[in-house]
Amino acid sequence: MSLANSPLEPIPVAILSVVKHDYIPRGMLAHTRFHAAVVADDPEQPEWAHERNEAFAEELKVPYVRSVESALSDYDAKVAVVSSAAERHCDLSVRAANAGLHVVQDKPMSTVLTECDRVVEAVERNGVKFMMWNRNFLPAVQQAASAVADGKIGKVAAIHVDFYFAKDAGPPISSRADDDPPLDWLEYLIAAHATGADGGLGHKPMGELEVEGIYPLAYIHVVTGLRVRRVFARAKAHFHQLQLDNDVDDLATVTLEMDNGIVGSICMGRIGNASHPDIGEIKLHIVGTEGSLVISEARPEVSVYYRGRPDTIYPHLRVANHNDWLLADHFARAIDEDGDTPLNAHVARHIFETVHAAIASGKSGLPVDVER
Amino acid sequence: MIRLAIGDVGSAGADLALVLRDLRSAQVVALVEADQDRKSEIADQLDIGVAAGDWNQLFESHADEFDAVVSFSQSMIFGEFIERAVERDKHMLVNGPIDPKTAAALAKPTGTNYIMVTWPLRMMPYQQAVRQSLDAGQLGLPGLVRVHHWNSTLGQPADDDSLTRLVVHEVDVVCWLFDAWPALVYATAMRTGDLNTSQGVQIHLGFPGGGMALIDCVNRPTSESPPYFSLSMIGSQGAAYADDHHNINLLLNEQGVSGLAVDQGRLHCRTQLEDFVSAISDGRKMEDSVSDSRRAMAVVAAIEAAASSGGAYRLQGGDYEPC
Numbered sequence: 001m002s003l004a005n006s007p008l009e010p011i012p013v014a015i016l017s018v019v020k021h022d023y024i025p026r027g028m029l030a031h032t033r034f035h036a037a038v039v040a041d042d043p044e045q046p047e048w049a050h051e052r053n054e055a056f057a058e059e060l061k062v063p064y065v066r067s068v069e070s071a072l073s074d075y076d077a078k079v080a081v082v083s084s085a086a087e088r089h090c091d092l093s094v095r096a097a098n099a100g101l102h103v104v105q106d107k108p109m110s111t112v113l114t115e116c117d118r119v120v121e122a123v124e125r126n127g128v129k130f131m132m133w134n135r136n137f138l139p140a141v142q143q144a145a146s147a148v149a150d151g152k153i154g155k156v157a158a159i160h161v162d163f164y165f166a167k168d169a170g171p172p173i174s175s176r177a178d179d180d181p182p183l184d185w186l187e188y189l190i191a192a193h194a195t196g197a198d199g200g201l202g203h204k205p206m207g208e209l210e211v212e213g214i215y216p217l218a219y220i221h222v223v224t225g226l227r228v229r230r231v232f233a234r235a236k237a238h239f240h241q242l243q244l245d246n247d248v249d250d251l252a253t254v255t256l257e258m259d260n261g262i263v264g265s266i267c268m269g270r271i272g273n274a275s276h277p278d279i280g281e282i283k284l285h286i287v288g289t290e291g292s293l294v295i296s297e298a299r300p301e302v303s304v305y306y307r308g309r310p311d312t313i314y315p316h317l318r319v320a321n322h323n324d325w326l327l328a329d330h331f332a333r334a335i336d337e338d339g340d341t342p343l344n345a346h347v348a349r350h351i352f353e354t355v356h357a358a359i360a361s362g363k364s365g366l367p368v369d370v371e372r
Numbered sequence: 373m374i375r376l377a378i379g380d381v382g383s384a385g386a387d388l389a390l391v392l393r394d395l396r397s398a399q400v401v402a403l404v405e406a407d408q409d410r411k412s413e414i415a416d417q418l419d420i421g422v423a424a425g426d427w428n429q430l431f432e433s434h435a436d437e438f439d440a441v442v443s444f445s446q447s448m449i450f451g452e453f454i455e456r457a458v459e460r461d462k463h464m465l466v467n468g469p470i471d472p473k474t475a476a477a478l479a480k481p482t483g484t485n486y487i488m489v490t491w492p493l494r495m496m497p498y499q500q501a502v503r504q505s506l507d508a509g510q511l512g513l514p515g516l517v518r519v520h521h522w523n524s525t526l527g528q529p530a531d532d533d534s535l536t537r538l539v540v541h542e543v544d545v546v547c548w549l550f551d552a553w554p555a556l557v558y559a560t561a562m563r564t565g566d567l568n569t570s571q572g573v574q575i576h577l578g579f580p581g582g583g584m585a586l587i588d589c590v591n592r593p594t595s596e597s598p599p600y601f602s603l604s605m606i607g608s609q610g611a612a613y614a615d616d617h618h619n620i621n622l623l624l625n626e627q628g629v630s631g632l633a634v635d636q637g638r639l640h641c642r643t644q645l646e647d648f649v650s651a652i653s654d655g656r657k658m659e660d661s662v663s664d665s666r667r668a669m670a671v672v673a674a675i676e677a678a679a680s681s682g683g684a685y686r687l688q689g690g691d692y693e694p695c
Contacts, residue, residue, distance in 0.1 A: 157562050158572065160588055162518065164606065173608070232558045232684065236582035238515040238608055251515050251606065253584045255560060255576045263560050263574050265586050267518050267604075275611035281604065283617075285520050287562070287572065287590055291597060292522060294617045365556055365578065366684055366695055 011332065012037035014077035014101065016068055016092045017084035018056045019049045020193065020201040024106050024133050025056070025081045027324030033332040034079065036060045040071030041084075048190060068092065072099035078335075082106060085202035086211075090115035093130070097122040102129040102335055107214040109352045111204050113371075116349040123345045129334050131341035132348035135215050135297075136222045137326035144284050144295045145223050153288025156224055156262055160285040161216035163268040165208075166276035167197055169250060170242040182245035195312075207248035208270050209235060209362075213355040216266040218343055219284060219297075221351070226259040228354045228370050235362035239272050254358045257367075278314040373397060374463075374649055377422075377430060377438040379404030380445035381414060388444070389417040391642040398649040402438045404430050431456045439463060440652065442645065454478065454487075461485045465648040467492060468665045469540050475666045488648050489661040493541040494548055495640040495647075498614035502605050505612050506549065512609030517546050517585040522600040523592055535679075536672050539573060539589045543675070544668040546577065546585040549605060553667055555580050555687050556695075559679040562590065575675055598633070 011034050015025045018039065028034045039057035041049060043066040050066065057064035065071050072080070072095065080096030082089055082105045090110040093103045103123070109132060110116050123130040135141065148156055170188050185205040192198040200206040217228075235249035243250040251271070256264035271280065282297040301316040309315065327342055334341045353370050361368040376398050381388055392400045402422035405411035415423045422437055424430040440463035443453065454474055457464045461484060468489040470478070478487050493499060505511050519542050547553065554577035562572030572590035579585070602615035620631040651658055674685040674692035685692040 158574065158588065158590070160520070160586075162604065164611070166611075232576055234556070234576070234578045234582070234584035236515070236584075238513070238582065238606075251584075253516060253518075253576065253586050255558060255574060255586070257560055263562055263572075265574060265576075265588065267516060267586060269516070269606060271606050271611060272609070274609065275606065281611075281613055285588070285602075287522070287588075292590075292600065294600065294602075296617065365686070367558065367682070 008033075010035055011079055011335070012075065012077045013079045013081055014071045014075060014096070015039045015056070016071065016080050016082045016096065017041045017045070017049070017053065017088065019045075019052050019085060020083060020106070020189075020198045021196045022056060022083065023196075023324070024083050024104065027133075028079070028081055028104060028328045028331075029060075031325055031328035031332065034328060036062045037077045038063050038065060038071045038075040040065045040068050042066070042068055052193070068095060072096060072101060077101055079104060079331075086200070086206060087111050087202045087204055090119045094118050094122040097126045097128050097130070100126060100128065102331075104131050104133065104331060105348075106133055107199075107212075108206070108210055108355070109214070109348045111202070111206065111210070113352065113356065116352050120345045120349055129331065129341050130345040130348075131327070131331050131334075132214065132218075132343040132345075132351075133327065134218045134343045135323055136218055136342055137323040137330075138297060139320055140295050140297045140299050141219055141222065141284070144219075144286060144293055147293055148223050148286065148288070153286065153292055154290030156286060156288050158263045158287040159220050159223060160265045161219050161267075162281055162283045163212065163216040163266060164271045164276065164280040164282065165212065165269070166273060166278070166280040167195075167270055168273045169197065169240045169270045172239060172272075173237065173241050173244050175241050183242045185242065185246045188242050205243075205246035205248045207235065207237075207243060207252065207359070208250050208268055209233075209252045209254070209355055209358055210248070212268060213252075213266070213358070214348070214351050216268060217351045217354055218347075220256070220258075220264055220266075221343075221347055223284070223286065224258065224262060226262060227350055227372075228256045228258050228264070230257040230367055230369050231255060231354060231358045231361050232367040233358040233361040235359065239270065243270075249362065252358070252362065254361075256354070273311070278316045373399050374440055374652055375399060375401045375438045376440050376442055376645075377402035377404065377434075378442045378444070379427060379430075380443045380447075381405060381410070382444060382446075388638070388641060389414055391639055391645065392418055395642075395645055395649065397653055398440075398645070402430060402434055427453050427456065431460060435460050440465065440648070442648070443467070444641070458485065458487075463648075463652050464488070465490060465644070468544060468661075469536070469668050470662075470665050472666060472669050475662050475669070478662045486652050486658050487662060488651060488658040489665045490644045490648065491541060491544050491548070491664075492640065492644070493545050495643040497636050497640065498601070498603060499545055500640075500643065502603060502612045502614055503549065505610070506605065506607065510610050511605060511607030511612060513581075514550055514583055514605060514607050516583070516604070516606040517549055518602075518604045518606075519546065519585070519587045520600065520602045521588070522590040523597050524589070524601075525599050535573065535676050536669070538591050539575060539587065539675065540668050540672050542587045542589055543575070543671050544664065545603070546587060547667055547671065548664065550579045550583055550585070552579050552583075553687055554578060554585070554671060557671060557674040557678050557685040557692060559675040561679045573675070573679060577671075
């Protein structure tokens with residue numbers, strides 16, 4: 001579906017499940033081209049999910065319907081925004097694509113590779129646009145990509161991304177007695193909604209690699225445009241009882257062997273509130289044949305300190321950050337001009353493959369090829 | 373007061389002289405320096421009475437005039453120098469690494485002398501601050517160490533571009549912070565594909581208990597690219613970030629804006645020497661420093677094998693075997 005003949009026409013949006021953080025629909029709706037038409041979810045979802053969806057619909061002053069099919073057909077929506085539990089991401093995206101809607105989806109793409117394949121197929125068959133939400137338009141990331149594209153460091157030989165979130169994820173390891181039951185993943189993630197740290201919401205536990213790995217891998221892709229061929233990873237639960245009890249990682253390192261012989265790496269983790277004054281140390285180190293780059297992803301920023309500042313308020317404020325608006329704007333233009341989106345279904349699928357190869361490598365202690 | 377004979381001062385001469393004038397419990401009494409001009413300059417600055425052209429001359433003619441020998445050489449192969457010092461029961465401080473054969477011999481000390489292998493990179497202010505935080509319990513259990521070291525100025529001999537030279541100090545620092553041999557070793561050479569040219573290598577280590585390290589070393593002539601170093605230690609209770617990026621000031625002139633890296637300086641050698649002297653005074657065991665050298669060299673050998681083969685290597689029975 002193209003709006004190429006009417007580039008300024010408002011684009012109605014169906015928000016399909018907003019049970020976790022809501023920054024994606026908010027990010028899209030902050031752009032004047034997009035307006036909310038309806039919030040919807042499947043009727044069999046638990047009541048707590050309906051409550052969250054209803055609250056969001058009420059805030060936006062749009063209807064809430066307990067029927068995704070009705071939302072896709074009865075509200076003239078042209079775009080679907082999917083922010084459900086991760087295991088439902090792909091199914092909702094496929095249903096929206098089959099109904100002819102363009103799709104903006106939260107990360108991770110899925111928890112299962114075959115679901116990612118369904119999205120790629122549905123998007124292509126229906127000729128709709130797909131965008132995985134990302135951070136590629138942060139000013140510092142764009143600076144890095146531009147410097148490389150302009151040849152300032154020659155050809156890229158290596159690229160490394162540190163992506164630490166200095167956030168707690170429940171109590172620390174060894175905080176429960178041996179005869180206490182393991183911490184329940186879903187229960188904790190439902191409670192984490194209050195702090196916005198519920199990106200892993202769902203029945204299936206997910207480690208940091210799976211939940212957040214898309215961000216550093218997307219940075220590497222936007223700078224190099226290349227695919228990963230092989231990975232070697234180490235991963236563990238180092239900080240939090242929740243991750244340990246559910247056998248997923250909260251600290252991971254991945255070596256990436258990429259096309260054109262480029263070497264890469266990512267270090268990531270949910271390292272705890274105490275381990276950084278702000279959201280975390282997030283950096284890119286890029287080595288080229290004629291120079292190198294060291295980029296702090298947070299910049300530009302302004303430091304603000306005051307008596308009584310709550311621990312939950314970071315002293316360094318990111319400024320000039322128009323990532324969300326730029327993503328929405330590029331998505332609108334992709335629709336208008338039948339162009340590509342900032343992170344399409346194919347790239348998103350490859351990122352998923354890379355993450356899952358890394359998880360397998362972390363468990364085996366062996367390098368693992370990334371499927372093609 | 374421990375009497376020191378120093379040698380192989382190299383390019384650190386003037387800075388070293390500053391440090392050597394102010395050592396606690398030690399005094400420099402002898403100098404070995406092949407370069408005549410530098411020998412005279414340092415001997416004058418430190419008021420050193422004994423100055424020889426090489427170590428053999430010093431041992432032959434002045435063996436009773438000093439208690440300990442300190443070599444600042446980056447050579448790695450000490451061989452005869454160490455043998456002479458052991459014969460004369462002299463305390464000894466040398467820069468790591470030392471070649472495996474010598475390390476194996478020194479692992480079984482026979483005299484009353486102390487032998488310390490020291491590592492300049494460990495002694496630099498960044499690493500000392502991180503280690504102090506770790507030892508104080510502020511960081512909890514180490515989980516991840518990430519090192520970037522581009523165009524190191526640690527004094528690599530111009531004619532030695534081996535992989536060992538490129539990575540051994542960084543490998544040692546990581547093992548020192550974890551206080552362990554890595555259980556798993558993986559490595560990938562950078563695009564040149566030939567480790568012997570040492571353009572760069574990425575090293576990925578797994579430690580017992582799940583700890584992990586990533587080391588990225590690149591070496592190009594400093595005329596083409598200035599040095600850069602960063603080390604992050606992520607622990608279970610806290611984290612430390614030692615990064616040149618945080619320590620850069622700005623120069624603004626008609627050329628535009630450029631960065632001025634604040635140098636860590638060369639006075640870390642004072643820490644090395646103070647540590648050595650206090651160990652002698654305290655009668656503190658130093659065999660660990662020799663075994664640390666064996667550890668670093670064994671890991672480097674595994675790195676080379678891993679990068680060549682494309683496979684991971686696992687520690688088994690004190691040696692690294694392919695997985």
